[in-house]
Amino acid sequence: MNKHYVIHNRDNVYINLEEDDSxxxxxxxxxxxxxIKKDEAIIKYGMPIGIATCDILKGExxxxxxxxxxxxxxxxxxxQPEKNNDVTLEASVSKIERKTVKVYERMGQEVGIRxxxxxxxxxxxxxxxxxxxxxxxxxxxxEEGIDLNRLDNFDGIYAYTHNYGCSQMGDDHINTRKTLxxxxxxxxxxxxxxxxxxxxxxxIKDFEESLGTYDKSRVRFLISQxxxxxxxxxxxxxxxxxxxxxxxxxxxxxxxxxxxxxxxGGSDGLSGITANPLIGRFSDYLVEQGGTTVLTEVPEMFGxxxxxxxxxxxxxxxxxxxxxxxxxxxxxxxxxxxxxxxxSPGNKSGGISSLEDKSLGCTTKAGDSLVMDVLKHTERLKTxxxxxxxxxGNDAVATTxxxxxxxxxVLFSTGRGTPFGGFVPTVKxxxxxxxxxKKPNWIDFNAGQLVDGLSMDAILEQFTEKIIATINGxxxxxxxxxYREIAIFKTGVTL
Numbered sequence: 001m002n003k004h005y006v007i008h009n010r011d012n013v014y015i016n017l018e019e020d021d022s023x024x025x026x027x028x029x030x031x032x033x034x035x036i037k038k039d040e041a042i043i044k045y046g047m048p049i050g051i052a053t054c055d056i057l058k059g060e061x062x063x064x065x066x067x068x069x070x071x072x073x074x075x076x077x078x079x080q081p082e083k084n085n086d087v088t089l090e091a092s093v094s095k096i097e098r099k100t101v102k103v104y105e106r107m108g109q110e111v112g113i114r115x116x117x118x119x120x121x122x123x124x125x126x127x128x129x130x131x132x133x134x135x136x137x138x139x140x141x142x143e144e145g146i147d148l149n150r151l152d153n154f155d156g157i158y159a160y161t162h163n164y165g166c167s168q169m170g171d172d173h174i175n176t177r178k179t180l181x182x183x184x185x186x187x188x189x190x191x192x193x194x195x196x197x198x199x200x201x202x203x204i205k206d207f208e209e210s211l212g213t214y215d216k217s218r219v220r221f222l223i224s225q226x227x228x229x230x231x232x233x234x235x236x237x238x239x240x241x242x243x244x245x246x247x248x249x250x251x252x253x254x255x256x257x258x259x260x261x262x263x264x265g266g267s268d269g270l271s272g273i274t275a276n277p278l279i280g281r282f283s284d285y286l287v288e289q290g291g292t293t294v295l296t297e298v299p300e301m302f303g304x305x306x307x308x309x310x311x312x313x314x315x316x317x318x319x320x321x322x323x324x325x326x327x328x329x330x331x332x333x334x335x336x337x338x339x340x341x342x343x344s345p346g347n348k349s350g351g352i353s354s355l356e357d358k359s360l361g362c363t364t365k366a367g368d369s370l371v372m373d374v375l376k377h378t379e380r381l382k383t384x385x386x387x388x389x390x391x392x393g394n395d396a397v398a399t400t401x402x403x404x405x406x407x408x409x410v411l412f413s414t415g416r417g418t419p420f421g422g423f424v425p426t427v428k429x430x431x432x433x434x435x436x437x438k439k440p441n442w443i444d445f446n447a448g449q450l451v452d453g454l455s456m457d458a459i460l461e462q463f464t465e466k467i468i469a470t471i472n473g474x475x476x477x478x479x480x481x482x483y484r485e486i487a488i489f490k491t492g493v494t495l
Contacts, residue, residue, distance in 0.1 A: 004031070005273060005451065008046030012036055013062055015269055015351070017451050027432070028269025028351035028415065030062040042067050042353075045272065045364075047304075049357040062353065069354040071303050071340050074329050079318045080310050098289055099464070101258060101471045102250040104190065107215040111257050112187035113408045113425070113471045115248050117157040117241055119193045119234075120184055122177075122207055123165030123200035126224055130159035130195055133234035137242070140235070153248050154190075155473075157238070160423050160486045165202035167495040177202050178378035179488050181211050182404035184219060188424055190248055191218050191241030195234060198225030217244060250473070256290035258471060259381060261402030261410035261424075262365040263297065265395040267343075268415025269351025270431040272361025275413035275447035279429065280367035281460050282411070282467065283386065287369045292384050294407055295366045296391040296398050298328040299342060303356035304363040308388065312371045320374035324390045331491065342393070346416045365413070377489060381406040395420055396487030403486075409470065417442055421478025423486050425470055428477060429463075444470075444477050 004014040013030040030044065036056040041048040050067040060066075103111040119130040134157050141148055148154060160183060164176045180202075184192050196204040204223050211219075220237040224230040262279055264271060283293040301308065305325050312318035332339045342355045352358045372385035381387060391401035395412075399422035402410050409424050415431040417439045430436040433448035445466050449459050470476060478484070 006033070007044060007273060010043055010046040012043045015273060017270075024061070026061075026351065030269065030351065030353065032056050032058050032060050032062055034058050036062075041070070044357060045360040047356070047360055049303075049360060050354040063351070064348055064353050067353045069303075069340050069356060071355060073339065074326055074333075077306065077309055077318075077322050077325075079312070079315055080306075081312070099255040099468055100252050101255050101468055102473070103253050103257065103471065104187070104248050105251055106187040107218075108213070110187040111253055111408075112190065113258070113473075114155045114188040115153055115190040115245055116155045116188055117191045117193075117238065117245060118183070118189045118423075119157070119159040119195060119238070120180055121159070121161055121165070122180060122194060122196040122202040122204060124161070124163040125166070125197045125200065126195050126230075127159070127161035127163075129224055129230055129234065130161060132231050133193070133195075133238060134159055136231055136235045137238050140239075151246070153250070154242070154245060157242075158423075158484055160484070162486055162488055164488050164490065165196075166200035168201060168490075168492070169495065170492055172490050172492040173201055175378060175490075176488050177207060177210070179400070179404055179486075181207065182378060182380060182406075183423060183486065184211065185214050186403065186406070186424070188408060189218075190245040191220075191238075193220050193222060193234060193237050193241065195222045195224065195230075198223045254289070255286065255468070255471075256384075258286070258409075259292040259294065259407045260286060260467075261399070261407035262293055262295045263395070263398055263402060263410055264300075264362055264365065264413040265420070266414040266416030266418050267347050267350065267352060267358060267361060268431055270448070270451065271350075271352075271413055271415050272364055273431075274450040275415075275429045275431040276361055276364040278447045278450065278456070278459060278463060279365040279411050279413055281456060282367075282463055283365065284367035284369050285460070285464065287367070287385050290384055292381060292387065293366075293369075294381065294387045294389055294402055294405060295363070296389045296401055297362065297393040298324060298390055299332075300355075300359050300362040300393045301325065302329075302340065302342075302359055303354075304359035307360075307363055308366060308371055311366075311369070312374075313385075317371055317374055321371065321388060324374055324376075324388065328390065328392075350415050365411075375405060377401060379405065391489065394487065396422070396485055397489050399424075399426060400486045400488070409467075411467075413447070414443075419478070419481065419483050421476070421481075421483040421485065423484055425476045426478045427467065427470060440477075441481065442477055
């Protein structure tokens with residue numbers, strides 16, 4: 001194995017691949033390829049990731065102690081599609097044969113990769129009621145001799161609780177309602193019970209009337225204050241949905257029917273070398289077949305946004321991306337926060353020194369595909385290909401956003417490790433082998449093999465088979481651990 005890695009021929013740094021305390025070498029950190037003068041640009045990924053704050057000698061460690069961001073404030077952008085990457089998708093994706101998957105058919109030619117039964121509270125006041133209904137349902141199934149874990153076409157019953165739905169105004173109220181509505185209509189659910197209290201802002205009547213087109217045989221509504229026994233009423237509705245779901249069977253469909261979210265969390269200095277480029281190659285492979293992928297975490301595009309802007313399919317999409325980026329910067333300014341207060345302590349420990357450093361690594365998850373559409377936070381996918389959607393870098397909010405826009409699953413790269421999972425299968429990809437070996441209960445796939453000697457084509461083939469197996473029903477570590485959460489984006493005040 002090479003002891004260091006140079007990402008681009010224009011770089012003036014290399015990435016160290018070994019951990020050696022005796023030599024003061026830290027895995028994933030940057031070291032100078034040559035002498036660098038004070039105020040000279042530090043180049044990684046072939047682009048500046050900051051400015052040297054002092055003279056740096058060849059071989060010297062480069063990090064936050066001698067590098068600072070060079071990013072500015074709100075920017076103006078020019079659409080320069082001629083600067084798109086010259087690599088065509090046909091050349092950049094591995095020549096793996098087109099695949100099929102086994103999925104559940106839903107209304108409106110939708111497909112789901114899971115057949116789960118969900119309870120969605122409209123307000124936090126009925127979180128306990130939701131969980132109690134599940135307890136009763138499981139207990140009565142057990143009494144009837146129904147082993148829910150042994151059913152081939154039923155993937156479990158889950159409540160997606162939250163603390164919102166009341167005491168919210170304006171955008172927060174609308175955002176909560178739309179988030180929960182999008183989850184309600186997600187095709188991974190074969191049945192959904194939407195349960196309210198009765199006096200909350202997020203009224204069931206308004207929720208149902210504004211839900212749009214949905215399968216009325218698979219969604220039920222319950223207002224707790226309007227029934228004598230909300231647990232029994234909830235159980236009856238859940239049981240009726242369950243009986244209907246047992247008719248569902250997986251059928252074969254092309255892989256292009258799948259929508260995949262692209263995300264990272266707990267990134268380190270190897271994220272932009274191993275896991276993120278691997279995800280990018282898979283994204284290109286899926287897009288080339290007619291599938292859909294979605295990139296989010298807007299603050300982690302800052303410093304690399306022009307790469308994506310110049311890959312927008314047309315000026316209209318470019319203008320939507322400019323609006324998304326600058327709106328997020330104004331969101332920080334509105335709250336008197338520093339736009340570029342990133343990376344996190346864990347990112348820095350892993351070798352990421354500036355937001356440009358982090359963003360250039362993060363955006364490699366988008367591969368080389370053209371950006372076909374840019375969505376606002378609660379919009380649903382409507383265009384195949386690579387999409388962008390507005391959300392913060394927070395793992396829970398970003399994963400929820402990817403799920404609610406219609407992604408069937410999320411590919412989540414991590415260098416530090418995290419047990420977190422969303423309401424859709426969340427596949428964890430480690431950037432390095434030590435993490436994979438240390439946390440086998442968290443990590444689904446080891447992209448660290450790329451620096452251990454395995455070729456990108458070989459690892460992409462392994463990875464593709466892993467994703468197809470997951471689509472076909474194999475559980476992720478997050479699912480096996482039952483780590484399932486939603487997080488609703490809040491920007492305003494609480495009454």
